[in-house]
Amino acid sequence: MEFTKPQLIGFGGGILLLLGIFLPIVSMPIVGSVSIFSSGRVDGYILLGLTIVSLFFVFQNTLRLLKFTSVISLLMVLISFVYVVLKVNNLKGDLAKDLEGNPFGGLAQAMASTVQIQYGWVFLFIGSLLLVYVAFAKNTTKATVNEVTPDIQEQPVREILKSTKTKLVAEDYFSHNAGNHIKPxxxxxxxxxxxxxxxxxxxxxxxxxxxxxxxx
Structure with a gap:
């Protein structure tokens, strides 16, 4: 089975998104690295299901349905990213406020500073954006082809009509001149x-x- 270029891009986006679900999105002391799937939130399972369905739509080349799954996946990734960033910032702020004046406050702040956003987000964003691109770029290309095709189809007809008209004019001119020079x-x-x-x-x-x- 031969796949089109948009399908190949869609497969690449789906695989990146699938990898991003299991790659670390944030690292915390003691707990270690946490992925969107292992975070315990339901959005990780929903995103996994959307990714599998999106890959199926790409395989079947049903890009109209891919619009919904790809857009929802991108929105979920964006919302999850904003949630995690806000959660990390609030955690650091609350910890610094609660341990103010505590002799172990410096140690706690040092541990809080190790909470970092990880590279899993890169896979999540690139994968979901590629799926959205494939879903909407296909329709744009199709519309462009439909707009150009009538002009291409009319060109041979125009050339034939032009050639026929020229031939008729030439024959009429020749017959007229021949009639003037050849007398019965x-x-x-x-x-x-x-x-x-x-x-x-x-x-x-x-x-x-x-x-x-x-x-x-």
Missing amino acids: TSQSELKACPFCAEQIRIAAIKCKHCGSMVEE
Whole structure:
């Protein structure tokens, strides 16, 4: 089975999105790295289901349905990213406020500073954006082809009509000129050949039909 270029891009986007679901999106002390799937939130399972369905739509080349799954996946990734960033910032702020004046506050703040956003988001965003691109770029290309096709189809017809019109004008012109230069011979200028009885000119000395010499 041969896949189109948009389908190949869609497969790439789906695989990147699938990898991003299991790659770390944030790292925390003691807990370690956490992925969107292992975070315990339901959006990780929903995103996994949307990714599998999107890959199926790409395989079937049903890009109209891919619009919905790809857009929802991108929105979920964006909302999850904003949620995690806000959660990390609030955690650091609350920790610094609660441990203000505490002798172990410096150690806690040092541990809080190790909470970092990880590279899994790169896979999530690129994968979901590629799926959205494939879903909407296909329709744009199709519309462009439909707009250009009628002009392409009309070109041979126009060339044929132009050629036919030119030919008719040339034939009419030739016939008109030929009629002006070639005048029909009147009956008074003809006589019968004494050998074959065909009509020849009075001034002729040789019959053009039988080749006999005609006396004047």
